[in-house]
Amino acid sequence: MTIGDRMAPLEGEAIETLRGSTIESVTERSEPLRVPASRYTHQAFADLEMQAVWPRAWQVACSADHVARPGDFFEYTVGRLSVVVVRGQDGELRAFQNACLHRGNELCSGTGGGLTELRCPFHRWSWTLDGQLREVPSRKGFGVIRSADYELPAVQVDTWGRLVWINLDPDAGALVDYLDEMPAEVAWADLDDFRCTALLTTEMQCNWKTLIDGFSETYHVQGIHPEMLPMVDDVNSPQVIWDHVGRLQQPYGIPSPRLRNPSTQLQWDAFVAVMGGRLGLSDPADAGEPPEVPDGSTMRDVLAARIRRHSAEAKGVALDRFTTDQLLTLLQYNVFPNVTILVFGDLLQVVKSRPGTAPDRCFMDIVAFERAEPGAPDSQPATVSLAKGDVDLGLVLNQDVDNIEKAQRGLYQPGFTHLSLSGEECRIANLHRNLDRYIDAHGST
DSSP, rough: OOOOHHHHOOBBOOOGGGGTOHHHHHSSSSEEEEEHHHHHHHHHHHHHHHTTTTTTTEEEEEGGGOOOOOOOOEEETTEEEEEEEEOOSOOOOOESSSSTTOOOSSSSOOOOOSSSSSSOOTTTTOOOTTTEEEETTTGGOOOOOGGGGGGGOOOOOOEEEEEEEESSOOOOHHHHHHTTTHHHHTTOOOOEEEEEEEEEEESSOHHHHHHHHHHHHTTTTHOOGGGGGGGGSSSOEEEEEOOSEEEEEBBBBSSSSTTTSSOHHHHHHHHHHHHHGTTOOGGGOOOOOOOOOTTTTHHHHHHHHHHHIIIIIIIIOOOTTTTTHHHHHEEEEEEEEETTEETTTEEEEEEEEESSSSTOOEEEEEEEEEETTTTTTOOOEEEEEEOOTSSSSOOOHHHHHHHHHHHHHHTOOTOOOOOEEOGGHHHHHHHHHHHHHHHHHHSOO
């Protein structure tokens, strides 16, 4: 039985051809790629994803700062699945399925530190931090319990870019292979120098794909982010698709070709409104007149110099090794199934989505980082759950969040049967290509 037999298939040009292609070769299409709206609304498709994708794909669980010290732990949940990531007393990072092997009670919840064991709060069975059975109260009452038969089921765990990744499939390939060309391509950014400052979680009334789709294309900039147009080229932004990863490369500090000769003042005001914090201008009202651009320089050069100066003066972090292009060109990576990673020379941010209790419910996680000097001590991130609207995420993210639930509501209308994707939306298409692959391989027959 194929995916088409279980749920309406994709329609249009085959997206298998996306792999290894660039935006230049996928932008021009003879027809849109049509994705069934049912993939975003039906419980049957959500069940297929829960069976075939989430137990087998690599996912970001937390930051390295959450589990930096022996005894630190972090509970990662996705749908009904729960994994506890823990730093052992030997300094090794491990992950386990979060269930007591007596009657299934979860062992840990939330995040914290100081553990010397994993002890079930229900009947007090306990395990060492490397997953070995340690104690069974009133053990004689069970007859023979062989400790080797009660090791906690291990979950694959690895790190890259100050991120801790997990995979519940013991036979899944290595993370380094899963991430394709991304680690080598972004090595210049020295991501290990970043420290996590916060992990914010918000429940959203939309499908997890609706959320992550909003962070997988910039076709929407002209619609819900018009303030960005004077300071970002949303047209000449090359993309590439590998296997599990797609990448956008987008120049900031120059206007969109959609605008006709915007003034320097407009460009400056837009950058301050969208990214003023990088310049030390957190209030757009403080923008003032734009700085002069010396002969032989560009506005991007001036902005990069201002970013370097603010980082050195306010944070004590030198950015001299990064070029103007490295500070002003966004690298945005979409990692299947649910992760978006944003990289500038001075900035690292991660946005991810996780399925909730119904197809139109999900969780949005925002993982924020600050660059530190090499060898800086680990941070202690703030890890909080907030209701939508209770936190100011900045101009652009606020606009994204405000729009996402509207996008979900439209998917339920009876006359709307398919999403129609352009070549520019190739990273969304790659998400569905991978969904098909995983469901074909692991879905029920």
